[in-house]
């Protein structure tokens with residue numbers, strides 16, 4: 001027996017299909033050739049020899065999209081608009097980096113030790129910088145079928161990546177990540193599988209975890225109230241890394257979420273669903 005479909009049933013099914021299409025579209029990572037963006041290049045069919053793609057002499061991340069290889073290259077926030085060259089096997093591929101106006105932010109920090117650290121604090125900051133830089137700029141071979149990330153916490157996301165910041169009128173490096181507002185203690189979850197390559201209580205970043213996802217894709221979690229992983233741990237997507245807090249140089253509890261590709265900070269929003 002066939003049940004006649006009602007108009008309401010048909011439109012519900014239609015809405016479900018439209019919603020599915022919207023999700024599929026949101027999950028796709030978009031080419032974003034701008035400072036702090038990710039350049040995606042079609043690098044040929046899967047099945048033949050894996051292509052050799054490099055930028056600035058460093059290998060590019062390669063992942064499979066259907067039957068094609070896609071190369072993903074992180075463009076430094078400091079890059080000038082204009083042409084950059086990516087090497088695809090022996091061919092030079094010119095990519096036009098588009099200008100992008102990042103906003104300016106002026107903050108007053110009451111705790112002056114976070115604005116003008118003393119020599120002892122500067123020494124500590126220098127030692128921590130080496131640990132962080134080594135974890136951020138690291139190549140580890142891994143097979144990747146995608147580079148999209150799950151949200152590490154749900155919460156209001158600031159679009160503050162790339163903000164040019166001034167603390168008490170002193171210029172500081174631009175904001176290298178995304179701040180996600182969440183109450184203290186909210187679990188922070190791994191946005192994809194990886195290996196923990198740094199944990200520590202750092203001067204500016206507070207309690208911090210860094211996860212290496214392979215091929216130069218690295219994520220960083222700062223200002224945590226708790227750390228639930230150890231150096232060298234393997235984590236799966238959704239596994240708890242720690243909890244949101246307000247440690248380090250902060251004005252209130254939030255997660256600072258950093259994403260690095262080839263050692264360059266890129267806008268996390270590019271890899272997250274809407």
Ligand SMILES: [Zn+2]
Nearest residue numbers: 177178179256
């Ligand atoms: Zn931040």
